[in-house]
Structure formats: structure tokens, C-alpha cells
Amino acid sequence: MNAASETVAPSFAARESFIELTARERARRLLDAGTFRELLGPFDRLTSPWLPLQGIVCQADDGAIIARGSIDGEPAVVAAIESAFQGGSIGEVSGSKIAGALELALRDCERGRTVRPIIVFETGGVRLQEANLGLAVIAEIQAAIVALRRHVPVVGVIAGMVGCFGGMSLAAALCSRLIMTRQGRLGMNGPEVIEQEAGIEELDASDRRRIWQLIGGEQRVASGLADRLVDDDADAIAAAVREAFSAGVPPVHRSEAVGRYLSLLSRIDPDTATPESMRSVFGDRTANSKECE
Amino acid sequence: MEHLTFDYPARSVVSARAHVGVVGSGDLEVLLAPNQAMQARVVVNTSVDGYGHIWKSVLDRFFSRYDGAAQIEINDFGATPGVVALRLAEAVEAVQGTQGMQGESA
Amino acid sequence: MSDTTALSRGQRWLRALAGEPIGAAPIWHADAPLGDEPARFIAVVPDPTNRFPRARDNVVGLEQGWHLAQAVRAVVEADAHAPRRRPIVAIVDVKSQAYGYREEMLGIHLACAAAVDAYASARLAGHPVVALIVGPAMSGAFLAHGYQANRILALDAPGTMVHAMGKEAAARVTRRCVEALDALGETITPMSYSLTGFAKLGLLDRLIEQVDADAPTQEQITRVHRALADAASSARADAADLSHRLDSDAARATRAASIEVRRRLALQWDAV
Numbered sequence: 266m267n268a269a270s271e272t273v274a275p276s277f278a279a280r281e282s283f284i285e286l287t288a289r290e291r292a293r294r295l296l297d298a299g300t301f302r303e304l305l306g307p308f309d310r311l312t313s314p315w316l317p318l319q320g321i322v323c324q325a326d327d328g329a330i331i332a333r334g335s336i337d338g339e340p341a342v343v344a345a346i347e348s349a350f351q352g353g354s355i356g357e358v359s360g361s362k363i364a365g366a367l368e369l370a371l372r373d374c375e376r377g378r379t380v381r382p383i384i385v386f387e388t389g390g391v392r393l394q395e396a397n398l399g400l401a402v403i404a405e406i407q408a409a410i411v412a413l414r415r416h417v418p419v420v421g422v423i424a425g426m427v428g429c430f431g432g433m434s435l436a437a438a439l440c441s442r443l444i445m446t447r448q449g450r451l452g453m454n455g456p457e458v459i460e461q462e463a464g465i466e467e468l469d470a471s472d473r474r475r476i477w478q479l480i481g482g483e484q485r486v487a488s489g490l491a492d493r494l495v496d497d498d499a500d501a502i503a504a505a506v507r508e509a510f511s512a513g514v515p516p517v518h519r520s521e522a523v524g525r526y527l528s529l530l531s532r533i534d535p536d537t538a539t540p541e542s543m544r545s546v547f548g549d550r551t552a553n554s555k556e557c558e
Numbered sequence: 559m560e561h562l563t564f565d566y567p568a569r570s571v572v573s574a575r576a577h578v579g580v581v582g583s584g585d586l587e588v589l590l591a592p593n594q595a596m597q598a599r600v601v602v603n604t605s606v607d608g609y610g611h612i613w614k615s616v617l618d619r620f621f622s623r624y625d626g627a628a629q630i631e632i633n634d635f636g637a638t639p640g641v642v643a644l645r646l647a648e649a650v651e652a653v654q655g656t657q658g659m660q661g662e663s664a
Numbered sequence: 665m666s667d668t669t670a671l672s673r674g675q676r677w678l679r680a681l682a683g684e685p686i687g688a689a690p691i692w693h694a695d696a697p698l699g700d701e702p703a704r705f706i707a708v709v710p711d712p713t714n715r716f717p718r719a720r721d722n723v724v725g726l727e728q729g730w731h732l733a734q735a736v737r738a739v740v741e742a743d744a745h746a747p748r749r750r751p752i753v754a755i756v757d758v759k760s761q762a763y764g765y766r767e768e769m770l771g772i773h774l775a776c777a778a779a780v781d782a783y784a785s786a787r788l789a790g791h792p793v794v795a796l797i798v799g800p801a802m803s804g805a806f807l808a809h810g811y812q813a814n815r816i817l818a819l820d821a822p823g824t825m826v827h828a829m830g831k832e833a834a835a836r837v838t839r840r841c842v843e844a845l846d847a848l849g850e851t852i853t854p855m856s857y858s859l860t861g862f863a864k865l866g867l868l869d870r871l872i873e874q875v876d877a878d879a880p881t882q883e884q885i886t887r888v889h890r891a892l893a894d895a896a897s898s899a900r901a902d903a904a905d906l907s908h909r910l911d912s913d914a915a916r917a918t919r920a921a922s923i924e925v926r927r928r929l930a931l932q933w934d935a936v
Contacts, residue, residue, distance in 0.1 A: 287580060304932045305925065305928055305929060305932065307577045307587070308575060308577070309928065311921065311924065311925055311928065313921075317559065319852065321605065322559060322603050322604065322635055323633060324581040324587060324633060325631070331929070333935070347580060349580040349582030349585065350580055357854070357921050357922055358921050358925055361925040361926060362925055365929040368905075369929060391803075391829075393829060394838075394855070395855075396827055396834075396855050397826060397855070397867070398854040398919070398922075400811075400828045401865065401909070404807055407784065407812070408784050411780070411781055411785060434773035435776050435777040435780055438777035438778075439777050439780065439781060451773065452773060453761060453772045454761065454772075454804075458833075461836075463718060463763050463764055463765070467718075467764060479768055479769055488771075490771050520733075520777045521778070523730055523737060526771075526774070527731075527734065530727065530770065535715050535716050535766055538769065
């Protein structure tokens, strides 16, 4: 950890909310000051070929911002999803921008030029209007993360308020390190979908408190499914991202720890488990310490 | 979904480009760039049909104060005239800020 | 399938292609020849007594995800020092991921990611990974089991489909009827539920016709076996990444934007 890179802010300093920033502003804030350079920005006009056919107005960047720059002086690339457009859902173009950026980072890493990748997840998953292409590009994003994280940590940020759902929650789970705020949520199926498919007895999507208890940032970090809980503060999140890179590639990624998680699951009683009770089982970082950081 | 085009006369050169906004519900994005010809052209892509006359009135008012030779693209998702005017003003401010910086650089 | 004596498609095809399965539901695997080499075949099958009540059908839930990862990784470890890495065949018959409160609480997203990770890692290690779609291949379940394959094959039969959301749910969300959704898929290819539509996206390497998915003849099984072996050979001769998916006439026609995005990104990647 590079202590020199942490800014010690006086307690009375105004915090800048990260959540309130647009995706473009978030990307800018995560990169070293003055290094932000957007690729395939709005003026490149690479928009969805599929939305206009369905009477939906396109956003010129298709809701994904790709920016190069540096982090602690090292080359980096940020992929930030704009949740204001179509709920941050992934379409052919937005997904290809993210996958393509990760593929190019991989190419550079393989050539000895390490690039630090960050993904700011703010997405409901596949854009239904592009269904099979959304799903396909998410598979490509996942493939790129698995290949890339052998060379360099792949760092994910889930800030809220949309959170990270659907196929992209699998991509988040593949990341080397996940940084979340309390407002962030990480789950495979949105609460509305669970309620729709399994009934309101299974999950009441309007019970916000219960939702956050289940899949909110604090719960996910406490149960070891995410790595760092950070306040909704742009400086703090940027610092957490820098630390995540300084820590290097973990010896075992969460998604590789098969024996560990099968063991943890076997200690869970499906009939009695609660978010509180599963924390002590899943969050036990001393269990099988070889597989933990 | 509608595509509308509006042309206006222009008198000053635009030498930078700017982008503001997001295509969220009730919002819009504006892409403003230099026009090669000494005129302004606005292309509006909007999710709401039948408001051509409102767009014209908002743009007429905007161009009564702005004379830049600009190519403007608007991607709109049901913004009110007030929000449209706001975003246009933001775009102009952003361009003028950039142009100002260009003028300052040695 | 509520009839406990009838086999699911996944069960039927695993047996037909690879013989008696090892391991209990929800994940069956069998090690059997593919062409002239040993291979592992893996299927997700219904598990009526699964500890998690929402994960008893042909779905990918918590145990399915982690056991898939285990079945794949066992092969990768076994072949770690072998001169030739054996093919892995994912027999895909998964109607969705498991939808449940417990699933979300216990990290189904990570369980599925573990399967994605295992298949992708196997592919990167040089194992030819081939997916055979014999039923539904839906959404997150397909991401976990099949979508990291080098090659994707499908039976041209009723009941096979690839999509991000089930038809009834999609109809509700888009406020259309199911028939209108089918019609939409004709003009908007990525919305199609048919495998011909999926093939137009360049994502399907082979659509195997004239096969009874529920009661295949020996001739049909042999033909499918041959197709899988060909796909494994083709995959072995190719790159270990997914670039093959953008390298076809279909992809150049229907995924032109995916190709153009990558081309332009590469041009802009390094500052001028």
C-alpha cells in the first residue's frame, strides 16, 4: 500500500459524491488528474444499430465510457457504464466497447506493457432490446477479465444507485477486487425479477431495507463477496482503486476458490440461514487461509 | 420516434466542440460541433412524436441569442422545453470555455 | 419435467454421447471418447432433492455453479502436464438461473462466475471447449455453462433456444404478446428466439438438423458425435480466445458494429 498516495482530508472538507457523478465524470475522477482521454466518445457516434428499429433514441456513446489515462502513474483504462441511459443495460456497442478495451489491455499486458483496468459497474445487465447480442458481449467481457487478471488486477467499482445485476454481476464476481459503497448492490437477479418469478413470499421487491440487507455493499463486504466498503466519496473511492492495484494480483481469485465455497455452502442450512448468520460463515477469512488474501 | 431538422443563419465561427447531457428519461444529450458552412443546423432525435412546433419555438428562442455556425445534434428522451434550453446553454458555455482556452494557449 | 421417470434432454444426451454418468445431480459428467481421444462431457440435470428448493429443475443455482466449476477444473488439473489437453463438452439444457432469496443471499452470481471462470480457464489452457445446445440455453445459466466455449453447436429441434429472458417474462417487460415477440425476432435478429436467428449473429458454429432431440436414433447420435469431434479439432487448431466469434460472414453482416468498435478502439488506443 502506498501511504503517500492517500490524501488525508480534514473532516470538515466537503465530500464529493461519487454516486452523483455521470459515468464520464466518474472515469475522470478515478484516473490521475489531467490524464483522462476518452476513446470512442460521443462524436465517434458509434450507436446501437438495434434501438432505432424499436423507436428508441440512442445515446451517442451507447452508455459506455472508455477512457485511458494513468493510475499512480501507471497506464490504465476505465470502462464506466452510464446508468441514466437504458438503466446501464448492455447492448452490442456498449458491451463491445468494454470487451474491446479489456482485449486491448490484455494485448498490451502480453507485450509487457501493463495496463490497469477498472470497470465501474452500474447496470441492470443485458439490454433486452438487444437480447442475444447483449448476452454475447457479456460473455466476451467475462472471457477478457479471466485472461487479463493473470497479468494485472482487474478492479471493479459498484457505487449505486442502480448497482450491478444480471450477466454483469458474474463479470463483477470475476474481478480481482471489488469496491462497493453502502448504497451499491450486487446480485444476479433484480429484486423485481425474483418477486416476479418466485412470488412475493420469496422476496418483496418494495422492501428496500431487506434488499440492502441481502445484497447491499455492507452485506457483500461483510460476507466476503466484495473486498472494500467505501463511503460515497470520490476521493475515497479513487484511493481504494489505487490501493487495489498496489496490492497486486491475488494468489487465488474468489471465483477460483471452488473447494472453499463448496465447504462454506455445506455449512449453510437453507431453512435457517439469514443475511446475518451467513456473514459469519462466508466472511470467515481465516478458513482455508491459503485461498484468502 | 421523430427526426427533425432545423436551420438557422450564423455569423460567428465555432472552433471547438462540446457534449453535455445523457439520454435519460426526461433528459437529453447535446453534441455541438463546428459547421463548415456559415450556418447552424440542428438535428433532433426525439422519443416523443408530435412536438415539432415546440422544438421550433425553443430553438427559435435559443438562436435569437446565439449566432454560432454550429452542427448541433440532440438526442432527446422526453425533456421539457426548460431542460432543453438548459442543456443548449450548457453546451454553448462548454464550447465557449474551450474556445477561450484555445485562444489563451501560446 | 415433473415426470420423475422421464429423462431431461441433458440427461438423455449425456448418456447417449458418453455413457453412464459419474456424480449425482445436479451435475452429471462422464469421461468418454470423442473422435479418437478421451473427453469429458458435462450436463446440468434436474435435481428434485436439491437442498435449495428454487434450484431443483434444469437451472443453474448455487450448487450447480460450484459443481460445474469443480467438474471442469478436475479435468484441467488432470491434464496439466499432459501433451494434449482433452476436449470438454458442455451439454446445454438450462432454462434459467435459479431465482431465489437464498440464491441471492449466498452469492449465486459468484457461483455462476466460478463456472464461467473454470470453462474460460480450461479454454485458455488449451482444452477445446465445445457447447452442444439440446434444450434451452438461457441467460445467466448459459453464461455459466456453455458460453465460454470455443465452439457452439445446437440441435435443430423444438425446445432449443438461446435468449436473455424467457418469452413470457420478455413479453411482460416489453408489453407485447408472445406472438408479437416472435415477429419482432424476425426483423430484429438479436431478439429472435430461434436458433436460425442465433446463427445469423455468427455465434452458432453448426446447426445439426434431422435429429429427434427427445428420442434420437443411433444414427443421429453418431452424427452429433461426429459434429462434436470435428468442432473440437477445429477449436484445437484455433486461438484460445473468443475471436473466432467475429470471424464469419454472418458476424460481418450482423455484428458489424461489434467489429467496428474494436477496430476503432485499436486505432485510438495509443495517443497520437
